Amino acid sequence: MQIQEKLHLTYCTNIHPGETWQEVFAGLQAYILPLKQDLSPEAPFGIGLRLSNQASVELLEGNQLGEFKNWLDTNGLYVFTMNGFPYGGFHRQIVKDQVHQPDWTTDARKEYTLCLFKILSTLLPEGQEGGISTSPLSYKYWTQEQDQNTVFEQATENILRVLDFLMECNEQKGQLLHLDIEPEPDGLLENSEEVLQYYRNWLIPTGLKYLMGKYGYGFSESYELILRHIQLCYDVCHFAIAYENHSETLQKFHQAGIQIGKFQISAALKADFQQQNPESLLEVLGNFNESTYLHQVIARTSEGNLVQFADLPEALSQEDFSVYKEWRIHFHVPVFLPEYQILSSTQSDIVEILEIVKEQSPSKHLEVETYTWEVLPQDAQIDLKSSIQRELEWVKQQMAITE
Numbered sequence: 001m002q003i004q005e006k007l008h009l010t011y012c013t014n015i016h017p018g019e020t021w022q023e024v025f026a027g028l029q030a031y032i033l034p035l036k037q038d039l040s041p042e043a044p045f046g047i048g049l050r051l052s053n054q055a056s057v058e059l060l061e062g063n064q065l066g067e068f069k070n071w072l073d074t075n076g077l078y079v080f081t082m083n084g085f086p087y088g089g090f091h092r093q094i095v096k097d098q099v100h101q102p103d104w105t106t107d108a109r110k111e112y113t114l115c116l117f118k119i120l121s122t123l124l125p126e127g128q129e130g131g132i133s134t135s136p137l138s139y140k141y142w143t144q145e146q147d148q149n150t151v152f153e154q155a156t157e158n159i160l161r162v163l164d165f166l167m168e169c170n171e172q173k174g175q176l177l178h179l180d181i182e183p184e185p186d187g188l189l190e191n192s193e194e195v196l197q198y199y200r201n202w203l204i205p206t207g208l209k210y211l212m213g214k215y216g217y218g219f220s221e222s223y224e225l226i227l228r229h230i231q232l233c234y235d236v237c238h239f240a241i242a243y244e245n246h247s248e249t250l251q252k253f254h255q256a257g258i259q260i261g262k263f264q265i266s267a268a269l270k271a272d273f274q275q276q277n278p279e280s281l282l283e284v285l286g287n288f289n290e291s292t293y294l295h296q297v298i299a300r301t302s303e304g305n306l307v308q309f310a311d312l313p314e315a316l317s318q319e320d321f322s323v324y325k326e327w328r329i330h331f332h333v334p335v336f337l338p339e340y341q342i343l344s345s346t347q348s349d350i351v352e353i354l355e356i357v358k359e360q361s362p363s364k365h366l367e368v369e370t371y372t373w374e375v376l377p378q379d380a381q382i383d384l385k386s387s388i389q390r391e392l393e394w395v396k397q398q399m400a401i402t403e
Contacts, residue, residue, distance in 0.1 A: 006364065007357075007364050007366065007399070008046045008080050008081075008364055008365050008366065009046065009366045009367075009368075009392065009395060009396065009399075010045075010046040010047055010048040010080075010081070010366070010367055010368070010392075011048055011367065011368040011369070011370075011388055011391065011392060012048040012050055012083050012264070012367050012368065012369040013027065013028065013031075013032075013047065013048060013049055013050045013083075014050035014083050014086065014369070015370065015384070015388065016028075016031065018055075019052040019054050019055060019088070020052075020054060020055055020058060021051070021054075021055040021056075021058035021059045021064065022058075023055075024050075024051060024052075024055050025068070028047070031384070031385055031388065032045070032047060032075075032077060033075060034385060035385065035388060035389060035392075036075065036076065036077060038389060039389060039392055039393070040076075043076075044076050044077065044078050044125075045076060045077050045078075046077075046078055046079070046080050046081075047072075047077055047078065047079045047080075048079075048080075048081050048082070048083065048367040048368075048369075049079045049081075049082045049083070050082065050083040050086070051082065051116065051119070052086065052087065052088055053087050053088060053108075053112045053115070054088075056112065056115045056116055056119060057115060059119060060115065060118065060119065065119060065122055065123075068123070069122060069123055072123065078123070078124075078125050078128070079120065079123040079124065079130075080124065080125075080128055080129075080130050080131075080365065081130060081131050081132070081133070081261075081262050081365050081367055082116055082119075082120055082130075082131075082132045082133070083132075083133050083367075083369075084112065084113050084116045084132040084133060084134045085099065085133055085134055085135050085182055086099050087101065087102060087108070087109065087112055088101075096292075096293065096294050096311070097139050097141070097142075097294060099135075099293075099294070100135050100138060100139040100142075100187070101139075103135060103137060103138035103139065103142070103151075103155070104134075104135065104137045104138060104154070104155035104158050104159060105138065105150075105151055105154040105155055105158070106158075107158070109134075109135070109158065110158040110159075110161055110162060113132065113134060113162050113179065114161075114162060114165055116132050117132060117162065117165055117166065117169070117177060117179075118165075120132060120177065121169050121173065121175060121177065124175060124177075129175070129176040129177070129178070130175070130176075130177050130178075131177070131178045131179070131180045131231065131233075131261035131262055131365060132177075132178075132179060132180060133180040133181075133182045133233035133261070133262065133264070134179055134180065134181055134182060134233075135181075135182065135184075135187065136181060136182060136183050136184050136187030136188050136189035136190060137151065137152070137155040137181070137187070137188040137189055137198075138151055138155065138187070138188040139186060139187065139188065140186050140187060140188050140190065141186065141310065143188060148188075151188065152188075152198070152201075152202045153202070153206075155188075156202050156203055156206045156207070157206070159179065159203070159230065160206065160207055160210050162179055163179075163207070163211075163225070163226070163229050163230065166178065166179065166229040167225060167229065170229075176228070177229065178228065178229050178230065178231040178259070178261045179229065179230050179231070179261075180231050180232055180233035180261030180262055181195075181230065181231070181232055181233065182232070182233035182235055182238070182264070183195055183232070183235070183238055183239070184235065184238050184330075185238060185241050185242065185296035185298060185308070185330050186294070186296050186308070186310060190238070190242065191239070191242040191244065192239070192242075192244055192249045192252055192253070195232065195253070195258070196252065196253075196256055196258075199256060199258055200256070203226065203230060204223065204226055207222065207225075207226040207230075208222045208223060208226070211225060211226070223257075227257045227258065227259060228259075231258070231259040231260060231261035232253065232258060232259070232260050232261060233260075233261055233262055233263075233264055234250075234260050234262070234263045234264065234353075234363070235263075235264040235266055235369070236263065236264065236265060236266055236267070236346070236349050236350050236353050237264075237266035237267055237268040237330065237332055237346065237349075237369075238266075238330070239349075240267075240268050240328065240346035240349040241268050241296070241298050241328040241329075241330055241346075242298060243298065243300065243306065243328070246349065246352050246353055246356065247352070247356065250356060250360075250362055254362070259362075259363075260362045260363040261363060261365065262363055262365035262366065262367055263353060263357065263363055263365065263366050263367070264367050264368075264369040265335055265350055265353075265354075265366055265367065265368045265369065265391075265395055266332045266335065266350075266368070266369045266370060267332065267333050267334070267335045267337075267345040267346050267347050267349070267350060267370075268328050268329060268330060268331065268332070268333070268345065268346045269285075269288065269327075269328070269329040269331045269333055269340070269343055269344075269345060269346075270326060270327065270328055270329075270343065270344045270345060270346060271285060271326065271327040271329070271343055271344075272325075272326055272344065273321060273324040273325055273326060273327070274302075274325050274326075276342050278321040278322075280342055281342060281343070282316060282321070284340075284341050284342055284343055285312070285316060285327075285329070285343070286316065288312065288329070288331050289312050289313060289316060293331075294310070294311055294330065295311055295312040295329055295330050295331050296308070296309065296310060296311060296312075296329075296330040297309040297311075297312055297314075297315040297327050297328070297329050297330070298327075298328050299315070299324050299326065299327045299328075300324070300325050300326045300327075300328075301323050301324055301325060302323060302324070302325050307324075312329060312331075315327065315329075328346065332369060332370045333345050333370070334370055334387065334390075334391060335347060335350055335368060335370060335391050335394060335395065336390050336391055336394040350395075350398075351398060354395070354398045354399055357399070358399060358400075366395065368388075368391045368392060368395060370387075370391060
């Protein structure tokens with residue numbers, strides 16, 4: 001299937017429970033086909049595929065990958081991006097900080113990512129670039145008692161082994177594949193400054209030495225290969241929680257040569273402690289205090305200082321809330337909802353990003369990522385297929401996308 005170069009909009013299938021390939025495929029059949037019919041009946045419809053390690057290994061067994069590709073082609077579907085952040089179970093169990101496990105210091109993370117790229121390389125339509133988002137190297141709290149430099153060193157070495165495969169696909173098949181590192185609150189990389197420092201202090205110097213030594217490439221060619229194949233997943237929710245100025249942040253990345261592999265369209269919760277009664281806010285926030293995922297909080301004080309909490313229960317357990325102006329909570333809420341009762345969302349950050357995408361096109365890959373439907377407060381849950389469709393239609397409306 002030939003896909004024209006255009007803006008590619010999809011949603012991440014990590015919304016659907018399922019860790020085996022059989023479960024994943026059942027979810028695709030149940031939801032992707034009717035969504036394609038309603039949203040893109042004539043044009044090909046892209047999929048943001050999430051596979052656990054178990055599902056990815058199973059998909060490569062026998063002829064299952066070929067059969068899946070035939071199914072995609074027959075139904076006018078294609079895969080252009082994948083979510084390689086969660087390695088194992090992601091639904092209906094306690095995930096919390098284990099979403100980072102195994103981290104990039106391990107062979108398991110490297111092999112999982114290579115497995116995903118083998119799948120993407122096979123599925124990717126001719127002439128289309130593809131990316132896989134991945135964890136921000138490790139979880140910051142795990143590295144406090146060990147040498148953080150050792151973590152950076154080991155993680156970078158494993159990423160460069162993946163770079164070998166991406167270069168091979170480019171040389172042999174003409175494919176542009178990129179690994180998209182996804183900064184996240186309390187990740188080893190969680191904001192723009194930490195990303196810039198990692199590229200400047202670790203990825204680029206280590207990568208230059210590796211490519212020039214192993215392949216004999218020159219400085220310029222090696223530098224270009226690193227930046228071409230190791231990009232960023234810009235999760236709007238995550239950068240909004242860090243109170244980043246999106247325009248300035250993207251400009252800093254551009255000046256450093258760091259490319260955006262995809263934008264994950266997601267919204268965080270906001271609590272305004274100056275406009276709302278703190279007791280009322282805390283009561284409503286209690287409805288989001290669930291046990292499956294980490295819900296990091298970054299608070300801004302009246303003096304403009306940022307205070308971080310590793311999880312929502314820690315933030316809620318304080319005694320004095322008078323010092324806060326605003327909280328931003330890592331809870332992916334529906335992107336089409338600007339507010340929930342007396343809470344609001346960072347929807348305006350998404351609108352800003354989409355305007356930048358329209359004007360500057362820093363990436364052609366957009367993936368809506370709201371994976372919390374099952375753990376939302378009961379009154380915020382609606383039919384899943386309708387929810388996905390409403391989110392994609394909202395983004396298309398903001399972008400003025402027509403088929």
